[in-house]
């Protein structure tokens with residue numbers, strides 16, 4: 182979230198689109214209800230299904246899955262055409278006036294630089310024009326230059342009309358117009374709109390670009406940085422926010438630092454490519470501090486072994502040829518390129534797409550380690566469970582080793598919520614039986630591997646043997662020790678840059694925040710964005726003071742938020758160019774003549790006078806919010822609609838003459854998975870998968886009360902389709918895709934309407950995802966038997982939300 186849970190109450194309009202917050206985030210959803218009841222906010226829900234959020238919304242509109250860019254692109258066009266943008270905000274805080282390179286091009290859905298073979302783009306032309314003398318971006322404040330971002334964007338969204346929304350999304354035009362009018366009412370400084378989204382946007386082959394379209398809409402409306410505004414990803418698992426923060430993706434390091442690429446063998450090149458220089462006069466470009474973050478990380482990992490002379494062990498860090506996300510990992514397993522697999526708190530047989538391919542992949546392993554408190558479908562993948570899991574057990578060689586772990590209530594630590602707040606929790610009980618905490622298991626594994634290296638040697642021992650391991654209990658580090666390491670400390674006395682005789686921080690002390698980090702090896706910090714969470718004052722994450730002095734939900738002494746205990750990102754943009762709040766009723770930060778002060782920790786240089794013209798988006802080298810994403814996205818700088826990989830349409834109505842633009846040209850897909858895609862003649866209906874309040878993924882099927890509440894797999898079918906197929910509520914049906922099938926009970930409902938898309942009837946089928954062949958709920962099929970293995974080109978998130986199925990009565 183750019184904002185945070187409590188802040189939702191400040192909104193005048195709440196748009197829930199691409200998520201079902203009332204069902205999947207029922208506790209946090211209270212703040213949307215608070216906005217409705219206290220703030221008279223309008224709650225809008227746009228979803229393929231009339232879901233539990235829709236049932237309490239003021240306005241609901243149906244949409245075909247995977248078409249949100251058309252809807253949001255049409256909102257952008259409407260705002261531009263009808264002059265519903267917050268002009269002063271856009272002029273000062275965005276790249277509207279920046280001029281784009283002459284060789285940048287967009288034609289029939291394809292951007293310049295496309296390589297059809299590799300499904301990737303050479304992104305070099307996706308860039309602003311740079312003045313060679315100053316090194317700064319060229320701009321045209323008159324906005325008349327044909328290649329300024331404003332003009333290009335206007336042209337790009339020309340095709341995104343309300344008629345196109347009706348044709349592609351199946352959303353009735355008058356519903357769209359009703360909604361866009363309410364959205365546009367927030368372009369004035371004293372009204373804000375918040376967006377709450379989750380997987381209905383992310384789980385598409387164009388997921389990241391849907392979210393970018395939403396961010397562009399919010400920039401036009403001046404809603405980024407504002408209380409009650411923002412683009413708010415409602416995260417899933419506790420602790421998935423912490424997972425990405427700590428860099429548990431194959432291309433990331435903690436704090437959203439990135440792994441070096443294959444070609445980056447030299448430390449200086451690696452740093453230079455990331456420590457961006459300002460692209461306009463007097464901009465902060467905070468990533469300019471990259472080296473401080475990276476060196477401090479390496480000092481936390483390798484301690485004394487990391488020195489200036491060895492580039493702080495740069496050679497020990499992997500250099501990435503390509504991301505090894507789950508889609509690639511499973512593809513490689515099917516090709517026999519993996520020996521072993523450690524599966525920690527993850528049930529991929531149930532959770533990953535194309536279950537049949539999963540089974541095949543796992544059967545090619547030599548061993549699989551499952552760290553989990555429970556037996557899972559994955560740990561039992563080799564078991565022939567009849568029709569539900571039809572495998573030939575005898576032919577599977579894979580040895581499965583289960584290491585029982587504790588559960589969240591059996592350990593202490595911090596969980597990071599969607600609002601970036603790190604909240605400490607305390608262990609409530611010891612784990613049963615032989616179970617150990619994940620930390621202890623990892624520590625035991627590490628120490629055993631280290632012993633083996635010491636005894637037997639082996640390839641590349643340095644990072645293993647030199648890993649700093651300063652914990653008081655070698656085989657079971659405490660959560661506090663790890664938290665302190667992530668927050669960071671001084672390794673030497675730190676002195677004031679202006680007067681070296683003044684010691685600002687003594688060696689051994691915890692740091693107050695990342696402003697103290699150095700790039701000379703004198704500080705260690707395991708995750709720079711968490712710096713300040715555990716200081717000399719103690720564990721800031723354990724604070725429980727919920728006082729809210731301004732009444733707008735800014736409880737700065739409740740736990741601790743990254744970065745720097747800041748609750749609303751980009752909050753400098755909540756004030757006008759002179760430093761006065763756009764809306765005095767919900768002032769967040771303002772310039773008092775000497776400093777930035779207010780209800781939040783300023784997202785800015787604290788003593789920077791507004792007159793100097795520094796932009797509010799300090800992480801971008803140009804200091805502004807971006808409509809033009811430059812080289813940042815896999816499929817292009819302006820979001821464009823592409824059809825899901827399995828689409829009911831033969832052409833993309835936005836680019837009817839370009840077959841390469843039917844699906845996302847930059848998506849992640851392997852050859853075999855393309856062969857496993859179905860066509861609309863055989864699989865005429867659109868399937869989508871989702872969750873229920875009564876279950877949590879695949880593990881509450883082990884809990885009797887949850888199993889009683891929702892005992893077995895069902896699918897939701899609209900009355901239109903049910904009548905057509907002669908299906909009645911309670912009938913058993915077979916739902917199949919090109920990959921496999923499931924059997925389920927039919928729920929016939931008015932909540933899924935037949936849509937008219939491109940002049941034809943379109944039926945969507947709702948498939949909740951919680952069952953499998955392990956547990957106390959009724960044994961059944963795994964919903965992911967149906968889903969395709971294709972991912973977003975940026976995040977590799979699979980397209981779980983839109984695929985083709987057939988439905989038959991059994």
Ligand SMILES: Nc1nc2c(c(=O)[nH]1)N[C@H]1C(S)=C(S)[C@@H](COP(=O)(O)OP(=O)(O)OC[C@H]3O[C@@H](n4cnc5c(=O)[nH]c(N)nc54)[C@H](O)[C@@H]3O)O[C@H]1N2
Nearest residue numbers: 199200201205246247379380381417418871872874877878
């Ligand atoms: N009780 C419970 N709560 C949970 C979970 C759980 O398993 N059980 N899981 C947690 C996790 S890990 C996560 S990630 C979150 C997920 O939270 P959500 O994303 O809110 O959950 P989903 O049920 O997957 O549903 C998303 C909604 O998106 C809609 N949708 C599908 N495709 C589209 C589309 O193309 N456009 C639009 N506008 N909408 C679409 C679906 O109809 C559905 O209503 O929930 C978390 N909360």
Ligand SMILES: Nc1nc2c(c(=O)[nH]1)N[C@H]1C(S)=C(S)[C@@H](COP(=O)(O)OP(=O)(O)OC[C@H]3O[C@@H](n4cnc5c(=O)[nH]c(N)nc54)[C@H](O)[C@@H]3O)O[C@H]1N2
Nearest residue numbers: 525526527528532552553586587588589870878879880981
């Ligand atoms: N079709 C379809 N597929 C989806 C989705 C969808 O919307 N549609 N959603 C996707 C999303 S967003 C998610 S998050 C995934 C969820 O997929 P998973 O994360 O695989 O689902 P869970 O059942 O939550 O599995 C987590 C496992 O962690 C174990 N566990 C709990 N506590 C601990 C602990 O402290 N330590 C360890 N080691 N284990 C623990 C649980 O017992 C459980 O077996 O599913 C994804 N798959």
Ligand SMILES: [Mo]
Nearest residue numbers: 416417418421
């Ligand atoms: Mo999730």
